[in-house]
Amino acid sequence: MKKILVLCLALALMQSGRSFAAESATMEREMLYFEDIPVVSAAKYAQPVSEAPSYVTIITDDQIEKFGYRTLGDALDSVAGLYMVNDRYYNYAGVRGFLRSEDYNTRLLVMIDGHSINEDVYGGAYFDEWSPIDISLVKRIEVVRGPGSALYGSNAFFAVINVITKNADEIKGINTSIAGGSFNTNKETFSYGGSSDDGIKTVVAGSIYNSEGNKKLIFDREDFIAPPAKDVVSENCDYKDAYNTFVKLEKGDYSFSAAASHRLKGIPTGAYLTILNDPESRTEDWRRYLELKYRTRLDSATNLNMRAYFDQYDYVGDYNIDYPPVTLNKDIAMSSSYGSEVSLDLALTDNNRLLLGGEYQDHTNNRLINYDDDPNYFEYLDDSDPRSNSSLYVQDEIKFDGSALTLGLRNDFYTGTTAQLNPRLAYIINPYEAGTLKFLYGRAFRTPSMYEKIYILAGTYKGNEDLRPEVIYNYEMAYEHRLDRTLTCSISMYKYDIHDLIDQIMDPSDGLLVFQNISRVDASGVELTARKEFGPSFYGFLAYANQRAMDASNGSALSNSPENNARAGIVFPVINDKTTLSTQLKHVGSMKTNMNEFTYPYLLADMSLLAKDVFELSAISVSIYNLFDTKYTVPGSPAGVLDKIQQDGRSFTIKVTKEF
Amino acid sequence: MFAAAAAPVFAAVNIAVVKSRDIPAYDEALKGFREALHQKGIEFQEADYTLGEGPSSAASIIAELRSKRPDLILTIGSIATKAVKDKVKDIPVVFCLVLDPVGSGIVPSMESSGSNLTGVSLDIPLSVQFKLIKRVFPDRKRIGVLFNPSENGRIITRAALDADKLGLELVPVKVTSMADVPEAVDTLMPKIDILWAVADSTVLSSQSIQYIIISAIHNGIPFVGFSSAYTKAGAVMAFSLDYRDIGRQAGESASAAISGTPPMNLPIASPRNAGYSLNLNSAKTKGLVIPPAMVKGAREVINE
Numbered sequence: 001m002k003k004i005l006v007l008c009l010a011l012a013l014m015q016s017g018r019s020f021a022a023e024s025a026t027m028e029r030e031m032l033y034f035e036d037i038p039v040v041s042a043a044k045y046a047q048p049v050s051e052a053p054s055y056v057t058i059i060t061d062d063q064i065e066k067f068g069y070r071t072l073g074d075a076l077d078s079v080a081g082l083y084m085v086n087d088r089y090y091n092y093a094g095v096r097g098f099l100r101s102e103d104y105n106t107r108l109l110v111m112i113d114g115h116s117i118n119e120d121v122y123g124g125a126y127f128d129e130w131s132p133i134d135i136s137l138v139k140r141i142e143v144v145r146g147p148g149s150a151l152y153g154s155n156a157f158f159a160v161i162n163v164i165t166k167n168a169d170e171i172k173g174i175n176t177s178i179a180g181g182s183f184n185t186n187k188e189t190f191s192y193g194g195s196s197d198d199g200i201k202t203v204v205a206g207s208i209y210n211s212e213g214n215k216k217l218i219f220d221r222e223d224f225i226a227p228p229a230k231d232v233v234s235e236n237c238d239y240k241d242a243y244n245t246f247v248k249l250e251k252g253d254y255s256f257s258a259a260a261s262h263r264l265k266g267i268p269t270g271a272y273l274t275i276l277n278d279p280e281s282r283t284e285d286w287r288r289y290l291e292l293k294y295r296t297r298l299d300s301a302t303n304l305n306m307r308a309y310f311d312q313y314d315y316v317g318d319y320n321i322d323y324p325p326v327t328l329n330k331d332i333a334m335s336s337s338y339g340s341e342v343s344l345d346l347a348l349t350d351n352n353r354l355l356l357g358g359e360y361q362d363h364t365n366n367r368l369i370n371y372d373d374d375p376n377y378f379e380y381l382d383d384s385d386p387r388s389n390s391s392l393y394v395q396d397e398i399k400f401d402g403s404a405l406t407l408g409l410r411n412d413f414y415t416g417t418t419a420q421l422n423p424r425l426a427y428i429i430n431p432y433e434a435g436t437l438k439f440l441y442g443r444a445f446r447t448p449s450m451y452e453k454i455y456i457l458a459g460t461y462k463g464n465e466d467l468r469p470e471v472i473y474n475y476e477m478a479y480e481h482r483l484d485r486t487l488t489c490s491i492s493m494y495k496y497d498i499h500d501l502i503d504q505i506m507d508p509s510d511g512l513l514v515f516q517n518i519s520r521v522d523a524s525g526v527e528l529t530a531r532k533e534f535g536p537s538f539y540g541f542l543a544y545a546n547q548r549a550m551d552a553s554n555g556s557a558l559s560n561s562p563e564n565n566a567r568a569g570i571v572f573p574v575i576n577d578k579t580t581l582s583t584q585l586k587h588v589g590s591m592k593t594n595m596n597e598f599t600y601p602y603l604l605a606d607m608s609l610l611a612k613d614v615f616e617l618s619a620i621s622v623s624i625y626n627l628f629d630t631k632y633t634v635p636g637s638p639a640g641v642l643d644k645i646q647q648d649g650r651s652f653t654i655k656v657t658k659e660f
Numbered sequence: 661m662f663a664a665a666a667a668p669v670f671a672a673v674n675i676a677v678v679k680s681r682d683i684p685a686y687d688e689a690l691k692g693f694r695e696a697l698h699q700k701g702i703e704f705q706e707a708d709y710t711l712g713e714g715p716s717s718a719a720s721i722i723a724e725l726r727s728k729r730p731d732l733i734l735t736i737g738s739i740a741t742k743a744v745k746d747k748v749k750d751i752p753v754v755f756c757l758v759l760d761p762v763g764s765g766i767v768p769s770m771e772s773s774g775s776n777l778t779g780v781s782l783d784i785p786l787s788v789q790f791k792l793i794k795r796v797f798p799d800r801k802r803i804g805v806l807f808n809p810s811e812n813g814r815i816i817t818r819a820a821l822d823a824d825k826l827g828l829e830l831v832p833v834k835v836t837s838m839a840d841v842p843e844a845v846d847t848l849m850p851k852i853d854i855l856w857a858v859a860d861s862t863v864l865s866s867q868s869i870q871y872i873i874i875s876a877i878h879n880g881i882p883f884v885g886f887s888s889a890y891t892k893a894g895a896v897m898a899f900s901l902d903y904r905d906i907g908r909q910a911g912e913s914a915s916a917a918i919s920g921t922p923p924m925n926l927p928i929a930s931p932r933n934a935g936y937s938l939n940l941n942s943a944k945t946k947g948l949v950i951p952p953a954m955v956k957g958a959r960e961v962i963n964e
Contacts, residue, residue: 030758
């Protein structure tokens with residue numbers, strides 16, 4: 001009997017205990033509605049634009065799709081203070097009134113998912129169809145204007161452009177597109193994004209591009225450096241073939257990416273002494289890289305980032321030069337390098353974030369070769385420029401009540417050059433809820449490229465191994481105001497000084513072109529942007545830049561430097577949100593050429609109609625570029641025969657996309 | 661001769677208020693309850709009780725209620741409601757801020773308690789939640805959720821159906837202990853476009869919440885919480901309730917009960933004033949553009 005009583009008591013206690021436990025669990029769930037939660041600082045992984053210690057513009061994939069941007073260059077051309085110049089060979093980005101012919105964008109650091117795509121020979125980054133990823137793979141582009149060497153080292157001179165690619169979940173399956181248009185252009189793209197059961201996220205993408213280009217270019221005789229007797233025709237020389245492939249694998253803290261791209265381009269302008277109107281003169285570029293990243297949280301306040309990478313770039317130019325006789329000149333460049341970087345991201349307190357890091361790069365296999373091949377062999381150049389560089393950097397962001405201070409410092413050690421110490425300072429104030437005021441200072445540098453130091457071509461170019469790094473000091477004040485949740489305006493005023501600018505001049509002693517640290521540039525300007533969102537597929541933007549960049553030695557305006565450029569764009573739905581029409585206007589002011597002539601200012605209009613989910617296709621778009629067939633020129637290169645280069649008239653592209 | 665119709669005049673009623681705990685949300689609801697009664701012209705005297713720890717506290721409160729026999733009992737929170745419901749069968753009981761009153765066994769269905777209970781739940785209807793999610797994130801379809809089947813199995817089953825009706829796919833992942841959460845999060849992230857939270861004490865501990873929000877940020881997945889504390893903490897979106905208005909709803913039910921309507925004839929209500937808050941900074945870091953109409957409609961927007 002006693003045992004039964006004890007058992008009943010035990011059961012009763014258990015039951016009441018279970019009930020109490022069940023009620024506690026219920027209470028606990030209910031209390032989750034009312035509890036405070038510690039704030040997770042998003043700054044550990046990313047910063048809102050308003051908090052970034054720079055003046056930043058973001059271009060989204062939605063803008064890329066709706067405005068019909070075909071390349072990274074098209075997208076960058078919409079940003080205040082940037083302007084693209086195409087010499088029918090490469091696309092160059094002018095930034096804040098500064099652009100040097102044939103500098104191959106070496107004063108911009110361009111990255112894909114944080115990996116620099118500036119190659120090792122010319123320091124160049126490329127924005128057309130052969131950049132390592134296709135524009136359709138771009139999630140967003142971050143344009144950070146101002147010197148970035150305090151974090152990124154050389155090349156981050158005028159701006160840092162980081163292209164963020166879509167991840168597997170954003171592609172979600174197979175995406176294919178076919179595009180065709182003017183100049184007998186066609187482009188096919190493919191992308192796949194998926195995840196395996198064991199958590200490996202995979203992106204595979206590629207594109208193939210072919211274009212005959214402008215089959216018959218008529219160059220006005222007045223546009224030549226040395227005007228010929230009559231206009232000159234260049235036929236079948238503007239062709240371009242390109243492809244790119246990209247792979248990204250992610251699992252947990254590890255990610256691996258690889259890219260390979262190639263371009264074959266005809267030379268329609270007689271650049272590099274080539275015979276104008278000779279379709280056999282051509283160039284080929286190859287760019288490849290591999291990168292392995294490891295990012296992990298060591299604890300709630302510490303992130304560790306590590307990466308190792310390998311890069312390659314090769315170039316071959318077949319130049320038919322009429323010395324006389326007509327001779328095939330081979331211009332070859334090759335480079336490979338490897339590097340690694342480690343950084344620690346520490347949240348010392350909720351208001352203090354510290355970044356410490358170091359990087360090492362070894363450029364082992366850099367080589368430039370130039371020789372006449374046929375009919376008579378003669379070698380002009382076979383030289384290499386092996387070097388290594390290492391760096392240490394630190395950046396501290398301290399938040400106060402209503403303001404933030406960022407201090408950054410990076411020291412770069414290059415073989416054969418004095419160490420470069422680059423500071424950066426940003427003070428950000430929120431004087432009221434909707435406003436952000438930034439005071440920015442930065443110093444950046446650019447080491448001379450192998451091309452600038454050692455290139456020799458056929459009695460035209462000579463090298464200069466005594467080149468020093470060029471340095472820029474930038475002072476800037478930027479202000480952003482959010483008028484309401486849908487309208488943002490910003491203004492930036494800046495001044496920069498460039499010392500020891502590396503520029504190409506003709507040495508009077510021998511008539512050869514050579515790079516020297518000869519120039520100093522002073523520039524100042526203002527950039528205004530406004531963006532308004534009316535609805536999900538209804539938004540517009542205005543961007544205006546006024547800039548004055550001068551040679552400080554004589555006060556003369558720089559070449560390739562428009563005093564004004566402006567952009568305006570609007571996207572609006574037609575019928576419903578799935579069909580949109582966009583219009584973009586681009587104005588570029590007059591630019592001085594190398595022969596002290598001036599190009600005319602021009603206004604271009606582009607229009608794009610995008611329809612989604614039609615006719616069992618995912619999307620169809622029709623885009624017209626230079627809608628009003630405006631005739632305009634841009635300055636040519638001092639090494640070419642054209643002082644002004646005519647650009648394309650009206651063209652169109654039709655693109656069909658299917659997702660599976 | 662016709663007698664003029666007169667507005668009902670209530671004698672002062674005695675109302676006992678039993679709270680599960682002393683927290684600001686309950687006090688807000690109580691203020692709303694009082695406002696509703698005042699608006700209805702009901703004079704009342706109020707006696708407040710708050711449950712302490714353990715079952716003995718509830719027992720003494722119940723004993724006092726039986727002794728004093730108020731005209732109506734307001735219970736705030738599940739524990740208070742359960743304590744009163746089990747022991748008081750002959751006095752109208754109006755509850756509010758109760759999570760899943762059907763699942764927790766307080767009432768058999770939302771249509772009627774079948775007894776002396778009525779009230780207002782804490783849950784925003786799942787269909788309302790998914791409709792709002794769909795409008796804030798129009799291009800995202802796969803909604804992930806972590807849950808303990810013993811706490812939220814029934815809700816997740818219903819949620820899958822409601823999501824499907826709206827063309828959304830619910831991707832649920834079970835966890836049975838707190839230690840399972842990080843791996844479950846990592847497994848879930850690649851398969852979803854949105855991470856949706858339900859009140860689950862196994863999933864949402866003070867440490868795991870941080871991990872979940874950070875993982876969501878790291879993976880570019882918007883996290884949708886169920887209280888505005890989540891948007892303050894970094895979630896892109898969170899549903900938010902007006903506790904005061906929930907109290908008003910309870911007051912309106914109480915007014916009907918006081919006027920003579922049996923509580924079993926008064927359906928259990930869901931919060932009528934459900935809203936949401938947005939964290940635009942978190943959205944921006946993920947490259948998300950929230951439709952401006954939804955930004956305008958948010959009860960609270962965090963933008964710094």
